[in-house]
Amino acid sequence: MSFLQDPLIEWRTTLSRHQQQQQQQQQQQSEAAAAAAAKTGERKAYACIVTIQKKLQGCISVLPPGAFEESVHPSQQQQQQQQQRKQQQQQQQKRRQQQVIEDGSSSSEDSFVESEEEEINISGATDAAAAAIRLFCFELHHIVSEFIDGEIPQKIFIASFVKIVLNCPALIVMLQEKFVRLLLDNADISFIYIASQQQQQQQQQQQQQQQQQQQQHHQHQRQQQHRQQHQQRQQQQQQQQQQQQQQQQQQEQQQQQQNTPEMLGFERPQDLPLLLLLLLLLLLLLLLLLQ
Structure with missing residues (x-):
């Protein structure tokens, strides 16, 4: 039986080798496809970063000169001025509250609105910078959506996008490291929006x-x-044709009955007396002949 076992062993070994080779080829193909997808995702992310930089520069260029830098790194004089203004506003509010308590007038609402307008005017630089960032993040939705295809996995694109943002010194300098988290948060929001x-x-x-x-x-x-x-029309037409055929057949039968030659008048009942007379005459003739 050894001559039967040896070929079986060889066949099993060759089959296992073939299966291992197929598995290795499949792994290599999947790894190559993943690498290609990652490369394409990184390329699209780089292209997205370039457009984002241009868009952010355009948003910052809309601001008044120095507003973005002042909002990120305010100077000591600006900080002191802001603190002094806040203190003055607090003192004014306390005075107005005392006047309201003493006078009981309803002019406190108007004064409070004026104080809010003063705060907005005082923090105009920071508001302008925040508005620019909001505008940039709002337009980020449309920018990123132009670089996403269904062929590239979303996780690869997000990972490469975040990695490039963190490794992009120009973008970090432009955002002054304070708005990077804001950018990434809004980027996540943008991906959710795109999804x-x-x-x-x-x-x-x-x-x-x-x-x-x-x-x-x-x-x-x-x-x-x-x-x-x-089909109903066809059936109706067929029924009409059948009825016409039946009518034609009945008419033909009636005509045949009327036009058929009568054999000695046996078919007409009104000719019976004549027939009887004929028969009698024939009998008489026979009798006469017999005599």
Whole structure:
């Protein structure tokens, strides 16, 4: 039996080697596909960063000169001025509260509105910078959405995007390290927004598909109705033809009955007396002949 076992062992070894080679090839192919996807994701992320830098420069250029730097790194004089203004505002509010308590007038609401307007005017530089960042983050949704395809996994793109942002010194300098977290948070929001857009697109596609299916179903029903109507018409026509044929046959039978030659008048009852007379005459003739 050894001559049978040896080929089986060789066949099993070759089969196991073939399976191992297939597994290795599949692993290599999957690793190559993952590397290619990562490279494409990084390329798209680099392109996205370039456009983001341009957009951010455009947002900052809209600000008054020095507003962005002052909002990020205010000088000592500005800090002192802001503190003094806050103290003055607090003192004014206390005085107005005392006047309200003493006089009981309702002018406190107007004074409070004026104090809020003063605070907004005082912190105009920081508000302008924050508005620029908000505008930039709002437009980030549209920027990032232009560089995302369904072929690239979303996790790879986000990871490469965050890595490039953290490793991009020019962007960190422009954002002064204070708004990097804000940027990343808004980037996450933008990805969620894009994901929601993708879901909306998928829902729209599903709705369109359902509508198309409904339309096709309606068309199919209409076609069936047309077929049924056509069949009914054909049946009616056939019935009419059959009725016409039956009428024609009845008419032909009646004509045949009227036009057939009468054999000695046996078919007409009114000719019976004549027949009897003829028979009598024949009998008489026979009797005479016999005599």
